[in-house]
Amino acid sequence: MSSQNRPVRIGCYSAFWGDSTFAAAQLIEHEGKNLDYLVADYLAEITMGILAARRQRRIMTGKADKGVDYIAEFLSLVLSKNLPQLIKNGTKVITNAGGLDPIGCKEAIEALLEKLNIKGVRVAAIVGDDVLADKEDRTLGGFKDVHSFSTISSVDHTKDSDRLPDKDEPIVSLNAYLGAHAITAALKEGAQIIVTGRVVDSALVVAPLMYEYGWEEGKTANYYDLMASASLAGHVIECGCHATGGNFTDWYLAAQSPFGGYSNMGYPIVEFDRSGSFVVTKPEKTGGLVTPATVSEQILYEILDPSLYLLPDVILDMRQVKLSQVGNNRVLVTGAKGLQPTPYLKCSGIFLDGWKITGEMLIGGVDAKKKAHAVGEAIVKRVENMYKKMGIPGFRNVNIEALGGESLFGPHSRTNDTREVMMRLTAHHDDPKALGLVALETIPSATCMAPGITGGGAGRPKPIPNMVHFPLLIPKSQVTTSYVIGNNGVKTVAWGSWDNNATYSKPTPVPAIPEADLTGPLVKTRLINVAYGRSGDKGDVCNVGIIARDPKYLPYIKRSITEKVVADYMKHLCKGTVTRFELPGPNAMNFVLTHSLGGGGLSSLVVDRQGKTYAQLCLSGLEVEIPASMAPSVDAKL
Template identity: 65%
Template sequence: MTKPVRIGCYSAFWGDSVAAAKQLVELEGANLDYLVADYLAEVTMGILAARRQRRMMQGKEKGIDHIHEFITLVLRPLLPALVKNGTKVITNAGGLDPVGCKEAIEQLLDKLNITGIKVAAVYGDDVLADKSSPTLDAFKQLTPFSTISSVDHAKDSDRLPANDEPILSMNAYFGAKGVAAALDQGAHIVVTGRVVDSALVVAPLIHEFRWHPSQPDYFDKLASASLAGHVIECGCQCTGGNFTDWREAAFSPYGGYSNMGYPIVEVQANGHFIVTKPERTGGVVSTASVSEQILYEILDPARYLLPDVILDMRQVQLKLVGQNRVLVQGAKGYQPTPWLKCSGIFLDGWKLSGELLVGGAEAKDKALAVGDAIYKRVSKMYQDNGMEPLRDFNMEALGSESIFGANGQRNDTREVVLRLTGHHNDTAALRLLAMEVIPSATCMAPGITGGGSGRPKPIPNLVHFPCLIPKTEVKARLVVGVQGQPQVMEWDTWDQAQSFAQLPTVPSIPSPTTQGPFVKTKLIHVALGRSGDKGDVSNIGIIARKPEYLPFIKRSLTEEIMTKTMNHVCKGSVTRFELPGLHALNFVLTHSLGGGGLSSMIMDRQGKTFAQQVLSSVDVELPADLLSANARL
């Protein structure tokens, strides 16, 4: 057995804890081979694109289009220790300008008088860069992206902009090859633009273990490495963050939530890996916490489509092999598709959100009455002033279980936050809406006070859309070192026959055989859950707490039950997938986030609460003798 490669991840998104990288570098020292960080979400790409557009509208061509905090908050204080320990750094902090990020790092190295460190940038993901027009008309072979079909790309897909509608940004999701090539050429720090999150982990493993397509188990290794990247790319979400059994992490030894341990994977040459965290840190690494993260933001678990491989996680199995150490095995890999997923952003009008605190008896009813009155009042003003009506309007009484829809049970609450959101093409119309929110405190219901953030302002309504383009239309580029010349990365072969549409079958979750007697219990007593977003799609992963519970969970939690439970947000389809190896089910809900994280008007625009809604709302019927007394509460 070769020495495992140890990779730690300190950032799950742009805004993660500034103490995370310091923790991993100081506590792991020279034992950490690679430090990786994920900064780019769909929302982040929208923020960067909007910032760039504002700058260009002001006539400023030059600006910072990468994640500058990576340089100021991570590299500046930690570079001496990273260099001393021999730890290499890989991150997608390059954002919309990886080359500019590389140059900024090289300037920092000069300022700190640190020599011998080679910096590389992987770029070329901006597929609009060579287009004469930033519209879909510029692409000859662009198709929608379906979250529930790998061959019918238009099936239940998110909406695309009109062919002639201007696009702010459009970036392809690259794989690991460019980063691996940079490491092969001696790079110590590699920055990228839009890559799949797992590529930050897959690339150093390709480099270290010399994995090659000629090896018979190459795609299985890539699949396992991709799963390792998927597990740790969201930071503490595999070490007790966002965990159903939250008390285990919150009150864990060494500080609990206040000192959460960031994740580390120890990967062997065969692709098998152990998930762990630094010693003497809070949080928990268990089969339950890792299972939840594996289910996070996945679609069809048999076809987790990546640029370099198709990951099949249906038969993945976990084993606790030590304190806060979980072994992950069983991932299968297949030749990738001919397509590359792209993340696009376009502008569709403006939106505005305002908040009021409403207290006292009948708080929910008062709040909804006020919201309705404000809407009618402003609509009349638009009519009187010859303005178009609001394109859309949404109000929520937060604190009254509004996110549960018809399943909400808190009509008696004495304190709610009324949240109003409007969508319009004219900022002047939205400013009028903003001016009419605060006066309700004196001319409407009693017990109203401001939300504390002052008068709201209109913001661009950015819309994210996913799509597919052929790999033949885009290639990654690489530049290594100060005097490095641009290099073009060629794609490895892909599956032209689309055999991924007919993957091997695996044993399905069996039907229950017990005849009863049965008792009902809330799903949370017998299952864990995790949910997340992919554009306007949410997934809800449900994991049985014990394998013997799974057949009964499967029988009780059907697509029909999930549709009924989540119909207050889900306006599309519900599809159930099975993961027998993890004793889990995954539900994919299309058109369930009000347009997606950037443009949605609902409070939970990324589906983060969806699994907890289902766990606490759905009843499951199990044999009485199968449940512990505690589970029947």
């Protein structure tokens, strides 16, 4: 437990596997001994799929024991270059770089410490997330009381949920999102570097705060509110520069910001106070910006019902969160509320469902968009004719896109006369050899089809396994969380209490967003002129968060941007339902679009399989009716 009076300072250098290689060094060099913890999130749903696919390929080729199932770049690009300075500064490191093999990652770190002749550093690994680890049956048959996961209901688990694997579809991986308690236990035993497998992203921040401030259920006043605020702090910084101007609606403010703009983006830091409030900031003399708008966008990123953000150790209610600018690039966040968690853990699973292939060809000149669709359709027809002659079943699914021709906008596209597009053809089939014909017939289009075709991809495409992600709820009673530190054995950590009565299903009411005052003349303006937006994915679900640029606009956004309006505008992408949630605290609304990503990040055939563009589609295409007296004088830039 910390005796310091100043807030605990935690910096995050990685939003995903592939984030900037200079980020960790930036935080270490700029913050020095003032940085208590350095955390990193590597494991997106797609990342788990990449690791699982890599392991599956080794298994299929008889090389199961020859490979690395953790994020090796954590060692080669971060620890190997920064360990001496981290140790000197006294900064502890917590990351989910353990991937599918936290123990292997721990052992590799210990070997690196020995190689660098650094002694006395204790390394811990958190295990237990791989719920299939000790099971011969690679199906769901070995579990009791498992449920599908609904993104719009906390009690009706089948409502608009993603499909679960059939009995004849073996599961490649199934990992539970663990919480913070095991990480906290490892810190209490003196761990300085902690690697985990699948945990909720926020646990990397919650755990050190539990340790530093000594929070204990039943002993600490406002325990769940503190846990909720810590979880929100983790949510804000776990995506790196998303909180400091990256992926920000007003992109030009970050791109043109002092100290290098995009070329020197500052990575986020939270300064968490004992009271439960926290400040979001970034290192001085770095690019980007930290404002209520940048932080609000990240708060709305990849959330579902904002009153029930379900986590292993707490339920976070963010509807009344308040943000205020308290200094240059310093935003104070307050108002998070917490509830006792549910009896379940969300799991991230992957199963195999056939194969897919993607071929791309660049097409230029007049009618480029029309040519792209004609070429794509011709390739499909040619291959289908071959299938018939060879007695091969047809495609499971096919998707053709003309990238550069506003393909994502569907019927709202305004660029049918574009002169340069990328023809993108993606196909799904049960037989990889059958997809090989797609690879063979894509490239010949350059000589036997439309004019102005040139190779745009990386040569002849290859079939890859079609992995399908599925979320699942498993009772906590069936999942054991443990940790290993140094040469000590495995130590088990008990779960905290949970709510067996589902009282969380009826959140405390909060004041609704006021109704719009329709007195006086009204005018229409683009949504982007009165709102910020950010979108993200949860399996086959996309959320679109909309934040009013000024509280005065919020009632009019509420009136104009309804569930029906969003559903109608996005119907070419959303094949499920649209549900709207209100967040009066940050002046925002959240739209949850189910079955909207073509199956999700791993299996989708569409180019935006993670919904990253969906907020921009809505901001640029939807309109809000506001009083003429409130009309912005200048259009927002896109």
